[in-house]
Amino acid sequence: MPRRAPTHHHHVYVVLLSDDVWNEPAFRAANPEHDILKPCLYVGMTGLDPDLRFDRHMAGIQANRFVLKYGVRLLPELYQVYNPMPYSAACEMEVELAIGLREAGYGVWQA
Template identity: 85%
Template structure:
């Protein structure tokens, strides 16, 4: 009897640290009224690519979030590596859950 092939999970959530200059963007400021100024501003996303490659694509302007393109500094793997990789649906849900958790912890978060 043939076994069904195992599915390879290749989706990831990722977190990009943004320059504090993003705070000058009214939409970003409005989305983060409880921001702890001691915590960084971040972008939370999900991708089917390796997070390093996805970050490079943001910075090259390929399907880039405007805040990452203009203010992106670096990935913060300590905030997301534990969750990766995962199935697509799990990554979609985790993107939202991680953004909420980081915002509740005082981070200023943008999640598209």
């Protein structure tokens, strides 16, 4: 029996956070170079569809506290090009995407 090629089903995703997240000391401390003209974001990685993962955050299921309290919507224009990918690549891309967005002036939380 031939082996099936593994399917890649992991994704990185980016959530727009409301500006009120800036009032959180931990968020401010993580983003000392934040350009106040750019939005605040959450960068994550999941084995689920990003839309489903966002819904789970907003329902409080395995939710990041900043997404639960300040999540507005997904920003697929910042991540769609990378998806889907293998688990190991998604782990690396989550960190790299967060670093790149932070270097571009965005306020970023990545757990």
